[in-house]
Amino acid sequence: MEFKDYYQTxxxxxxxxxxxxxRAYRKLARKYHPDVSKAPDAEARFKEVGEAxxxxxxxxxxxxxxxxGNRWRExxxxxxxxxxxxxxxxxxxxxxxxxxFSDFFESLFGRGRAGGAGFGTGSAHMRGDDHHARILIDxxxxxxxxxxxxxxxxxxxxxxxxxTRERTLNVKIPxxxxxxxxxxxxxxxxxxxxxxxxxxxxxxxxRPHPLFRADKRDIHLELPVTPWEAALGDTVTVPTLxxxxxxxxxxxxxxxxxxxxxGRGLPGRTPGDQYVNLSxxxxxxxxxxxxxxxxxxxxxMPMNPRANLRSP
Amino acid sequence: xxxxxxxxxxxxxxELSVSFSELCRFCDVNADLVVDMVREGxxxxxxGEPDSWRFQGVAVRRAQVVVxxxxxxxxNLPGAALALELLEELEAVRRGFPNRExxxxxxx
Numbered sequence: 001m002e003f004k005d006y007y008q009t010x011x012x013x014x015x016x017x018x019x020x021x022x023r024a025y026r027k028l029a030r031k032y033h034p035d036v037s038k039a040p041d042a043e044a045r046f047k048e049v050g051e052a053x054x055x056x057x058x059x060x061x062x063x064x065x066x067x068x069g070n071r072w073r074e075x076x077x078x079x080x081x082x083x084x085x086x087x088x089x090x091x092x093x094x095x096x097x098x099x100x101f102s103d104f105f106e107s108l109f110g111r112g113r114a115g116g117a118g119f120g121t122g123s124a125h126m127r128g129d130d131h132h133a134r135i136l137i138d139x140x141x142x143x144x145x146x147x148x149x150x151x152x153x154x155x156x157x158x159x160x161x162x163x164t165r166e167r168t169l170n171v172k173i174p175x176x177x178x179x180x181x182x183x184x185x186x187x188x189x190x191x192x193x194x195x196x197x198x199x200x201x202x203x204x205x206x207r208p209h210p211l212f213r214a215d216k217r218d219i220h221l222e223l224p225v226t227p228w229e230a231a232l233g234d235t236v237t238v239p240t241l242x243x244x245x246x247x248x249x250x251x252x253x254x255x256x257x258x259x260x261x262x263g264r265g266l267p268g269r270t271p272g273d274q275y276v277n278l279s280x281x282x283x284x285x286x287x288x289x290x291x292x293x294x295x296x297x298x299x300x301m302p303m304n305p306r307a308n309l310r311s312p
Numbered sequence: 313x314x315x316x317x318x319x320x321x322x323x324x325x326x327e328l329s330v331s332f333s334e335l336c337r338f339c340d341v342n343a344d345l346v347v348d349m350v351r352e353g354x355x356x357x358x359x360g361e362p363d364s365w366r367f368q369g370v371a372v373r374r375a376q377v378v379v380x381x382x383x384x385x386x387x388n389l390p391g392a393a394l395a396l397e398l399l400e401e402l403e404a405v406r407r408g409f410p411n412r413e414x415x416x417x418x419x420x
Contacts, residue, residue: 183321
C-alpha cells in the first residue's frame with residue numbers, strides 16, 4: 001500500500017491551521033469539481049482532495065495521521081504499525097455509505113469513518129453511489145445508432161478493500177444522441193453490501209471528425225468551391241452523414257455564405273440541419289497563361305474588396 | 313465464450329419525461345430540495361401541482377449538477393444555481409458556434 005501525503009495533496013504545510021486547510025480544500029474542490037472542470041482526471045483529483053480533507057479537517061484524525069510525521073513520503077510503500085491508533089478516538093459522521101477512498105485511508109480509518117466530503121461519497125443510506133464516465137463516440141454512431149464496447153475503471157469492494165477494476169460494458173448508443181447528453185444505466189453504479197446499486201451515467205462526446213463538426217443536432221461542413229462555381233452558380237456533390245447529396249450553389253455567392261440542408265443533421269423528433277459553409281479557393285497562378293487570365297480579370301472586373309476598411 | 317450482454321440505457325434528453333418522485337430518485341435527494349429548485353427557477357416542471365409535475369431530461373441534468381455542487385462545495389441553492397448558469401454559458405462559448413440564421417440551400 002502506498003503512503004499518501006495529505007498535506008501535499010492540499011498544498012499546505014504540516015503546520016497549517018485548520019482555517020488554512022479548509023481554505024486550501026475549498027479552492028481545490030472548486031477547481032477540480034467534476035461538474036466544473038473539463039480536465040480528464042478531474043474526478044480522480046477531486047476524490048484525492050476530498051480524502052485528504054476528510055482526514056485533515058478532523059483534529060483527531062489529523063493528530064493520529066501526524067504521528068507518521070515526516071517518516072513517509074507520497075507514494076512510498078507503507079504498512080501501519082500495530083496499535084498505531086491506540087489512544088485516538090475518531091468521531092466522524094461514520095455509518096455506512098462511503099466508497100471510493102483509498103486503501104491507505106481505509107486501512108487507517110476504516111470504511112465506516114468516511115464522512116461527507118467527496119464526489120459521490122457519503123450517502124446517508126445504503127444505496128450505492130452513482131458512477132459517472134465520459135465516452136467518446138463517432139458522429140456516425142449517433143446518426144445510425146450503434147452498440148459500443150466501453151471500458152470503465154470502477155472501484156469494487158473486494159475482501160473489505162476497495163480496488164479499481166476495469167470492466168467492459170457493451171452499451172447501445174441511441175440514435176440522435178448529442179454531445180453532453182447522458183445515458184443512464186440503472187443499477188450499473190456502485191454497490192454497498194447487499195444494498196441497491198447506484199446508477200451509471202455515461203456522458204457522450206464526439207471524437208473530432210475529418211469533415212463534420214456538430215453543434216447539438218446541427219452538422220457543419222466547410223465546402224471548398226471554385227470562383228466560377230461561386231460566381232456563376234453550379235450544382236455540386238456534398239457529403240452528409242447519410243451519404244452524398246447534390247447542392248445548388250446560388251450565383252453570386254461569396255466565401256462564408258452558409259447554405260442549409262434541412263433535416264440532414266443528427267436524427268431526432270426535430271432532426272438537425274446540415275450547414276454548408278462556402279470557402280472559395282482560387283486557382284494557382286503558376287503558368288504564364290494563368291497569370292494572363294488573372295491580369296485580364298483585373299482589367300475587365302476591377303474591384304476594391306477593402307472599400308469598407310477605413311482607419312478610425 | 314458466451315456473448316456479453318448489451319445494455320440499453322435511458323437517454324436523458326428533451327424527450328425524457330420524469331415525475332416528481334422519479335426526479336428525487338435520479339438526484340438522490342429529498343422532495344424539499346426539488347421543490348426549492350423549482351421555486352428558485354433552476355428547473356421548470358410542466359403541470360400545476362407537484363403530484364402532476366413532469367420534468368424533461370434537461371431538468372434532470374440541471375438538478376443533478378446543482379445537487380452535487382451544493383453537497384460537494386458547501387454552497388447554498390442560489391449560489392449553485394448561479395454557478396450552473398455560468399457553467400452553461402461557458403460551455404456555449406467554448407463550443408463557439410455562430411448563432412445566426414443561414415439562407416436555406418436549394419437542394420436538387
